Amino acid sequence: MDGMIEEPSERTTLLSDNPYGNDSVGDGESRAGSRNSVIGKKSKSIAQTLGPGMVPQRSSRTSQKLKLLPESLNYESEVGDAKQLSLQRIKDTPARKDAERLGKKQRSILPRVTAYCTAGSYRMRDLIRWLQDKKRIHSTAPKLFDECIYTPFAYKDWRHSNGAQDILRNIGQKKKEDNAVMDNKIIRFDDEGGEIDLGKLSTDLFIFEYGVLVMWGFSKKEEGAFLEDLARFENEKLSDEDVQAEEFNYYVTQSYQPRIYNDFISLRDDSNYMTKLSISYAISQSVKISLFEELVDNTIEDTQDIPQQISQTGKVEMAKGEIMKSIGELFILRININLHGAILDSPELMWSEPQLEPIYQATRGYLEINQRVTLLNQRLEVIADLLQMLKEQLTHNDDEQLELIVIVLIAAEVLVSLINIIVDLIAGKKR
Known part of the structure; x- marks a missing residue:
């Protein structure tokens, strides 16, 4: 078909669906409604009303699908063969235990990765200048990667009440019901699970020229505030009912290989924004x-x-x-x-x-x-x-209209001819 979207070939195929055999995965419930049309006022509803409501467009929401994220080249070069073998031995049990535990309850504990499609495009030049002006207030350091702007972005006044530090407070409140084991800022969801580091939680923005924003580590309140600021840079602004959103959770662990499972993303290093950029590119395309x-x-x-x-x-x-x-x-x-x-x-x-x-x-x-x-x-x-x-x-x-016109013209011509014949006959009789 002319104008058909080109489907790129997938050059890397990594692991398949549920890697844990026939074992059930507790709390790995369906998240059929994470991607939904968000309705209401943008500053409030887009960031606060994510929830069930639409049929999922991808089966990975309900099939407990796993994808391993390849290790970065730098990391692999620093890890010796002995350590790799050690990691291979320990990764199976912690990964399995965490997969059994990660579910709805843990989503309120772990930091969020949220993507919004709010416009046809953003005015990137104006946006990057605005971000540069916010360096002192929000600790920004914008960098341009082709069609994407990356920057850290912190709401400093909110960090102790509604931001990343709130996660540790949630853990303390849910410690008993979740059976989470907490040691300072290192937690475990199971005694045999992996060590999850919540000590250094960064808040990163990835803003794509084609009208998509991916936010790492933001609270809902912070997301709403930034979406209000972003609105001034939108071209072809989408109506509230057309705005698309998708939500994940992520955590940092050294206990097993980075992966995406049941919309939980595990990383080795929260400060590696290039890894986040790679993931954000795919998420932004999914939302678009x-x-x-x-x-x-x-x-x-x-x-x-x-x-x-x-x-x-x-x-x-x-x-x-x-x-x-x-x-x-x-x-x-x-x-x-x-x-x-x-x-x-x-x-x-x-x-x-x-x-x-x-x-x-x-x-x-x-x-x-x-x-x-x-x-x-x-x-x-x-x-x-x-x-x-x-x-x-x-x-x-x-x-049909042309045929009707032709028929009418022919009928008129026949009628005129008949009239002429009749007139000629009458005139001939009078003579």
């Missing part, structure tokens, strides 16, 4: 696809009566103006999606920083981006078929 999926689904739902009309009456019972309007809306949708199709390809950064490619591809695989792009293309084909059908109906209507 969610917007496309919803637009396509809504369009198909709004136009599903048209094929039914044709099957029942043999024609589209719409006025020419309505047909033209529908054609225009469908065409605009296809253009918008295909113009943004390049967003769904591998970022140029992965070519200049090839060590980030495996992490990006692993995250992309977990989020099922390639499969969702394929499904999106199939739905675009349905829209293309409907568009073609409406064009043919419009052409058919025009042909």
Whole structure:
């Protein structure tokens, strides 16, 4: 199909679904509603009303899917063979125990990774200047990576009440019910689980030019505050009901290999923003696809009566103006999606920083981006078929009108000829 979104090939395939065999995973409940259209005032509802409400677009929300994140090159070079063997021996039990424990209760304890698609694009030059001006207030240090701005960003006045430090307070309150073992800022969810470090929690922003923001370590209050500030830099601002959001949780542990499981992301180093950048690229693409999926689904739902009309009456019972309007809306949708199709390809950064490619591809695989792009293309084909059908109906209507005009002209010509013949006959008799 002309204009079809290009589906990139997945060059890295890492591990498969549930690695823990047939054992049940406690508290690994479905999170079918994390990706949803967020309704309400942006400063409040976008950051505070994430919850169930829509059918998930990726099966990794419900299938307890695992993706291992490859170790960074620097880390691997620093770890000797003996230590690697040691890690191999200890990683199975802690990883298994943590997988059994991580669930809904732990989401209120662990820091968040939240992505929002709020606009068609952001004014990046103005935004990076604004972030540079906030260095003293929010400890910013913006860096531009192709189409992404990275910066640390701290709400210093909130850190002891609503930010990262609040996590330790939550742990203390939930210690008994969660059976979490806490030693200063190192916690365990199980006696045999991995050591989870909550001592140095950073708050990082990744702002993508195509209208997506990924936030690491922010509280809901902080997310709402930043979204208010970000609104002034938005182009093609989305309505509240069209804004897309996706939420994960993450933690830092040295006990086993970094991974994504049941929407929990484990890292070795919270300060490694390049690893976070790789993961954020894939998450931002997933959220953008969610917007496309919803637009396509809504369009198909709004136009599903048209094929039914044709099957029942043999024609589209719409006025020419309505047909033209529908054609225009469908065409605009296809253009918008295909113009943004390049967003769904591998970022140029992965070519200049090839060590980030495996992490990006692993995250992309977990989020099922390639499969969702394929499904999106199939739905675009349905829209293309409907568009073609409406064009043919419009052409058919025009042909019918032309045929009617020709028939009227022929009838008029025949009538005039008959009148002339009658007049000639009458005139001949009088002579």
